[in-house]
Amino acid sequence: MGRSPCCEKAHTNKGAWTKEEDDRLIAYIKAHGEGCWRSLPKAAGLLRCGKSCRLRWINYLRPDLKRGNFTEEEDELIIKLHSLLGNKWSLIAARLPGRTDNEIKNYWNTHIKRKLLNRGVDPVTHRPLNEVASHPDASTTTTTTTTTTIKTISFSSPTPNLTQEEVFDLKDEKVNQQAQDQQREIWPDLNLELRISPPLPENPERLKTWARICFTCSFGIKSGQDCNCINNASECSSSSSSNDSSVGYDFLGLRTNAGLDYRGLEMNR
């Protein structure tokens, strides 16, 4: 497939953005909204590439950005998410409100990597360094970071919309179990039963209800029209909330006290 240049390079500015350029971009997006990045520069009177405008807006000008130092909680969350997702910075950023993928990526490379090394943990595999050194796969993990990391995750149910890379080789159950055991040693509070639905309830009575919830309901997007499972609305709504309605677990098995928003969680790469 041929690729056309994203912009006319001869007449575009590069490098750091000026205050005036920022103001123009902000004003334009406030008036017209995000999108149509290719045509935006011309419409906004900017001598910039559309990609450059998009990056500038997403990483620095968006009003909902948090800025400032990362907290200890954010550090730990990033480490946990990276152990599960690998270098999927956009997915990790989706779990940290106000943080961008670029910001997290930079922070990872400059701070967290070092932090993990000081703890004696390999930042690529999240395994103890001495173990990584003696592990037969150690050499390959560095070249296929994402694939290898993702392979330590198991899926307990069929997983639609996942690429081949992301789907664990179910034939290798034994290795998978070992990987989970290792992960539990590092993160004892982390539920590694990754699934695209609420976690399996331990209570047998609730399990009966849980097993009859359709995919649509499990994502919390049920409507009378869309739902094709055998449950009625009350069962679905009750099953998706726990005794403490403000606390739950997202699909990564992470405890959350906010409403689940799966829209920002893409697994299509």
Place this chain on the structure above:
DNA sequence: AATCGAAGCAACCGCATCATT
């Protein structure tokens, strides 16, 4: 005060993916 190297971070680039024709 000057120099130099390391660290931090903003921005760019190439590629992948999805949507549209």
Place this chain on the structure above:
DNA sequence: GAATGATGCGGTTGCTTCGAT
């Protein structure tokens, strides 16, 4: 199904800042 356009992602680069000497 192929071609093309638009957007998003992750890796990398290069500039700036900071601290040590």
